Amino acid sequence: MGEPYPKLEATDLTRTFGRAPHQVHALGPVDLAVSPGEFVCLVGPSGCGKSTLLRIAAGLLRPSRGRLEIRTSSSHPAAMIFQDYGIYDWKTVLANIRFGLDVQRVPRRAANARAADWLARMGLADFAHAYPAALSGGMRQRVAIARALAVEPELLLMDEPFAALDAQLRTILQDELLELTQSTRTTTLFVTHSLEEALVLGDRVLVMSARPGRIIATRRPPFARPRTGGIRSTAEFTALKDELWDLLRKEAVPA
Structure with a gap:
């Protein structure tokens, strides 16, 4: 509220790969707005287009349809961190x-x-x-x-940066990133398979459908900032994690 423009805005964003008759519809349509200073997490089943969306934001892929705009006053608006x-x-x-x-x-x-x-x-x-x-x-x-x-950077793009780490180290780095991003207020779009990670870090958690990925649910973790990893032990955290898992499980099971 109060911010006139989002830092990142996607409108009717779609991406396909290959050519007919073997074309794969990987993503979209997706509409998304990320406010300045907001930390948004994307969760969804494997292959749903989360990383594709991030790569379009980074300028590494072109959308097949629609647009993604980053509003910036910098010549180096985005930085990306890979797994x-x-x-x-x-x-x-x-x-x-x-x-x-x-x-x-x-x-x-x-x-x-x-x-x-x-x-x-x-x-x-x-x-x-x-x-x-x-x-x-x-x-x-x-x-x-x-x-x-x-x-x-005005926008930080993170593609499952802790996925290759063991659980203990992952928790430590989640807490470090939480402290860091709360102090820098860097606008962040963060892709993860981990619901716990999304709920610890995110101002907003977006749930994506199975391919072609669309945003099917939005949740705002009810934890005030500055927050710490201690929220993991709260009843609200567990309840929201269970709710998101129910949504994800329906998407992850093949039709």
């Missing part, structure tokens, strides 16, 4: 975090200072000159998050 980290094995941790700043031609001294700040914030200061092969999966994902946020 497989997407960091460079041949660059040090510092150089990985600085990469987006180098692309933007930020002067080296300023870029190093900003990268060092994110190293400290993500608990990676002791690993500035290490290479990714020396890091755990959780640390590699912290590098990916720091690299994305170092460019101060």
